[in-house]
Amino acid sequence: MNQFRETFNKLSPEKQGRILEAAIDEFAGHGYDSANINSIAQKAGVSVGSIYNYFESKEDLYLAVVHHAVETLKAALEDIVTREDDLFKRIEMILRSIQTFTRRYVNLTRLYNEMTTESRSDLTWTIVSKMEGVTAELYASYIKEAQENGRVRPDIDPKYFAFFLDNLFVQLQFAYACDYYKNRLKMFVGEDALDNDELMVEQLMKFIRGAFCLQ
């Protein structure tokens, strides 16, 4: 499963970064099929030939990009989760991280949306499954722990609630990064929804706390 060739790894991090960024840009903005390898090469300031020295094919490049995106997201998540120990503090941290992360890496989030598309799902699932698995496991265990501590109601299935929680996270990510979901967010809560991060956290924390706790 060499998503990318040895040759790419030998490149300077700066160059690797330029190529990955150019590719993310293109794939996130145009989708896999309309993405143009020549454009990616041009944006990255390398020749097409070089792209094909680093990656076997368009698909291979796409997979490398997805792999990179997943690694970046995973790193961000791990960073958060180890810094807190209370379930709701963790959740709040995640929400705030989503707000900063999705704005910093808009295209990465857009790419994630693109990836879930039917035509690409086979390709990407193998790569992404690992991360989703880790997340699922992690959330469920935190919820269980909180149940044992009596901070979360005992009559729920941690696995299902982990799923619902992550669903809210995913949708929040899209709402901050993808035009369609941005528009949808504005339609639901108003034009200035994207400017009031604090209110979003406050309301969503109320929603989640309510869902998890017997007050």
Next chain:
Amino acid sequence: MNQFRETFNKLSPEKQGRILEAAIDEFAGHGYDSANINSIAQKAGVSVGSIYNYFESKEDLYLAVVHHAVETLKAALEDIVTREDDLFKRIEMILRSIQTFTRRYVNLTRLYNEMTTESRSDLTWTIVSKMEGVTAELYASYIKEAQENGRVRPDIDPKYFAFFLDNLFVQLQFAYACDYYKNRLKMFVGEDALDNDELMVEQLMKFIRGAFCLQ
């Protein structure tokens, strides 16, 4: 909308249906760019020339398909919402409808995911916005009404909670129809997640009730 669409509307409903279905199939399965007009024509049993008599361009056909999808979804929603009057009964009805509807119209749901993709969002938002607007309005008003009746906690913003609620709906739809989200669901709650509709409703209703009510 334009001279071309008129010619399409004059067609027998049966033929219209064949063409729309073929197009939904193709767009949902391959994405906009990889969708092949010639394949659509063949699947629908008409000539390419005819497709171009009915629709100005690939984009126009895509928009017509999206429009049709939205109308179908809207009709389904309206049907539900008018049959009940309690907020939570309505929500439960919607959940069950999502379960049957997404299985019956798999490709419609897949198309909805495809639509939200960055490369297509400009195109589709104009069409979809109306429906999303109606939904947003409706949910918010139901929540407000329930707040006034004391069935929903008073310290929340109905608009935000409508948004979170719909997010859960959207994610549920994808989980039942799109391969990527199907896999993700299985990863979170187990391999047989798709076979236990009752449990899903039960858990999700607990989640939602908890979020909305002060017990």
Next chain:
Amino acid sequence: MNQFRETFNKLSPEKQGRILEAAIDEFAGHGYDSANINSIAQKAGVSVGSIYNYFESKEDLYLAVVHHAVETLKAALEDIVTREDDLFKRIEMILRSIQTFTRRYVNLTRLYNEMTTESRSDLTWTIVSKMEGVTAELYASYIKEAQENGRVRPDIDPKYFAFFLDNLFVQLQFAYACDYYKNRLKMFVGEDALDNDELMVEQLMKFIRGAFCLQ
């Protein structure tokens, strides 16, 4: 084994001819790999797209061309062979036909040489084998018949002699059509070798008669 699609057969013979001729030209002159589909299309006065409507791929077009070449050669041979009944008269007729045929269809003969090349042999043998089989059978039976009539020495294997005979034919074809073999012929018998058809027939008939008869 549809060497070419239905669509090609529906074309006017004139257009079919133009395309085949352009393709023979290109394949014979540049070899399979360097042959340029765009050039073929241009020479034939059709679009590249059309070429790909008629033939699935470059390989498919090549096979169609080879098929056509074989059919043309077969027709020429059959014509000759049925017009005479004496072995040596037949051979002489064939020699003279080679002289006119290879000059009229230079590229067909060049293509035949190209076809025998290692990189193409798998591709073409299936198509050509039938014709070579017919030829082998035919020549051997004529020789056998002549042996029975006492016109050919009895102590030879008709199959081997048919092979040697055909070898001389093949080399003669190449000598009249392919530059390399033309040069070689000139080197062996002199600069004006190609202008003295009568002498070639005379000498070659002596060679062959000698080989076959006990004087």
Next chain:
Amino acid sequence: MNQFRETFNKLSPEKQGRILEAAIDEFAGHGYDSANINSIAQKAGVSVGSIYNYFESKEDLYLAVVHHAVETLKAALEDIVTREDDLFKRIEMILRSIQTFTRRYVNLTRLYNEMTTESRSDLTWTIVSKMEGVTAELYASYIKEAQENGRVRPDIDPKYFAFFLDNLFVQLQFAYACDYYKNRLKMFVGEDALDNDELMVEQLMKFIRGAFCLQ
């Protein structure tokens, strides 16, 4: 020939051999255009850069390979021809040499076939002409000598008969080395044609003796 070839000649014979063999392999198996310089370098265990230090271009390498092939063939021929003095003993020796040589140097023979192809003929003729010239001269002189000794019929043109003789040799070479001609041989004389060298020599000697002698 030029500054580049000199660098090649300075190489150890072992390295020269590796490069030539790799190149012969590639050119014989894929044809000139599809032959890949990078593959040749890899097979030979040197870098592409080195190949381009030794040879000016792909064409130059090809020519060097052809030159080498010709030299190898010439050496083999000279060896035979000086060891016998009777025309027919020489011919028989040549036939047997073809049988061993073409099996030992399959790719060399395949390359010879490839060389005669139209697209390559200009390129190669200058190099090969010398050898073909020597051969032509040699055979004709032997035949003339044999005519003078009364062992060959006087009423034939030695040049033409030298040509026919060499044609039989060329075709025999191909029949033992090139897949297309192998198949053709089997078609003419049977599946086990390649296993019965003695019978081939016997029959072909009968054919040739008959052609040359007045019995």
Next chain:
DNA sequence: AATGAATGAGCATTCATTCAT
């Protein structure tokens, strides 16, 4: 109105050749 053959711009990919190390 319906057809489907014809078009040609557009794109992924290859590979001979160069040149900095």
Next chain:
DNA sequence: TATGAATGAATGCTCATTCAT
């Protein structure tokens, strides 16, 4: 001298769109 990464022109093939019938 040897290396092999970088280059970019060249080409097979696709497919939305047109239009004569």
